[in-house]
Amino acid sequence: MRRTGEENRRNVLEVATRLFYTRGIRAVGMDTVIKECGVGNATVYRQFATKDALATAYVEGRADAWFERMREAAGEQADPREKLLAVFEVLATDCAGSSYRGCPMLNTNTEFPERQHPAHLAAVTHKQQVRDWFRSLAVDAGAAAPNRLAEELLIVLNGAYATAAVLDGGTYGKRAVDLARRLIAEACPGT
Missing domain, CATH: 1.10.10 (Arc Repressor Mutant, subunit A)
Structure with a gap:
């Protein structure tokens, strides 16, 4: 057929x-x-x-799939702070999986450091979109400094993804949830 x-x-x-x-x-x-x-x-x-076209489609597909899963998890929460935290709970589950090999975007950035490579650009664009989404969620959660919270959560996210690929993924995924919870509570105390 x-x-x-x-x-x-x-x-x-x-x-x-x-x-x-x-x-x-x-x-x-x-x-x-x-x-x-x-x-x-x-x-x-x-x-x-070309292989570059295939690599770029791979990165874009993984980015789309990430957003779909994370938006679904966040959408299940009513409290805006819990929407942010839901991302890290999914991250913790992912990092603990036996087939976890790191963040595809961070891995791509490492493999293709050339700033104009289309796969590199797709990975960078994804990280910028994640930061911007975090900022939007932080605004909804009443963060006093939503840009700062978004940037700090992105650091925790990327740090957990990178560390969990090298060390005990389950442990570092849980630590990321704890750190995110503290950052969110500190940034959004009045909600």
Whole structure:
């Protein structure tokens, strides 16, 4: 049975996502992606003309998936402070997982330090969007200094993601929840 172009694109991106996350983008060649997809070269390159295009689609897909999960978790909370905290509770669960290998955006930033590389730009854009979302949630939570709280929460988030990939993910995920709780309580005392 022949797949549509969209089905082929999804298949290639799913395979690349798994490989790039577990092994690293630079460590995985297009030949490995093609072999794992079980399709011909032309099928893969028709969907993604270059590895850079595939890497960028991977980062954008992971960023979109992150926001979807986090917005869903935050949306389940009525209290604006709890919306912020919900992000860190999801983070703690993720970091404790046996397949956790770090934040795809931070990993991409490390693999592609060239500031104009499209995958690097996608990773940076995501982190800026996270900061801006935190700021919006901080305003809703009544933070006296929402920019500062957003920046501090981003530091905790990224620090937890990076540390949990190297050390005990469960422990550092829980510590991130505790730190976020303290920062939120301090910044939003009147709500």
